[in-house]
Amino acid sequence: MIDSHEPPTSDSLSVEVLSRDDLAAVAAVHRRAHARFNRLGTLCFIGGLAIGVALLTLREPLGWPASLDPAFFFAGWVLGLGSAGIFWWRRRRALAGLHLQCFNCGESLFREERMGIGASRADLIVTTGRCPDCGHLIIDA
Numbered sequence: 001m002i003d004s005h006e007p008p009t010s011d012s013l014s015v016e017v018l019s020r021d022d023l024a025a026v027a028a029v030h031r032r033a034h035a036r037f038n039r040l041g042t043l044c045f046i047g048g049l050a051i052g053v054a055l056l057t058l059r060e061p062l063g064w065p066a067s068l069d070p071a072f073f074f075a076g077w078v079l080g081l082g083s084a085g086i087f088w089w090r091r092r093r094a095l096a097g098l099h100l101q102c103f104n105c106g107e108s109l110f111r112e113e114r115m116g117i118g119a120s121r122a123d124l125i126v127t128t129g130r131c132p133d134c135g136h137l138i139i140d141a
Contacts, residue, residue, distance in 0.1 A: 020126060020139050026100070028121035030110050033095055041087030045080040052076010104136035 055072035100109045109131065111121055124132050131137045 001041070021107060022128065023122075023139060024126045026052065027110065027126055028112075029072045030095060034091065037091035037094065039089055041091070044083035044087060048078070048080025048083055049076050051079055102131040102134060102136060103137065105134040106132040107131065109138075 052072055052075055059068060109125055121132050130137055
């Protein structure tokens with residue numbers, strides 16, 4: 001039972017105590033955080049590749065030997081993939097607090113996948129009130 005004096009945590013929240021509006025608010029926060037981390041990860045990946053290209057381009061005017069070209073090439077990829085990996089890891093940790101499971105089947109309600117009609121799982125849950133995996137009624141209409 002949740003004590004009324006304590007703010008709810010991700011461990012104490014259950015799908016049964018959320019209304020449709022609450023679930024829509026959690027879905028909106030999840031969607032914004034997911035999009036923000038995806039944008040930052042993509043920008044860092046492109047930035048890492050741009051640093052590699054800049055080093056390759058500036059090598060000759062700076063008088064550096066051509067033998068550094070492979071190192072600059074791979075350094076750009078390492079920077080790009082490394083920063084994208086860091087943002088992927090940080091996104092997973094940040095969104096872990098919004099992890100809710102269906103009581104009937106145990107599946108995560110906010111997985112990052114699109115259904116065949118282009119709607120996210122969260123949109124389908126808020127609209128129908130049912131778990132997309134098992135069809136269990138999560139929230140009352």
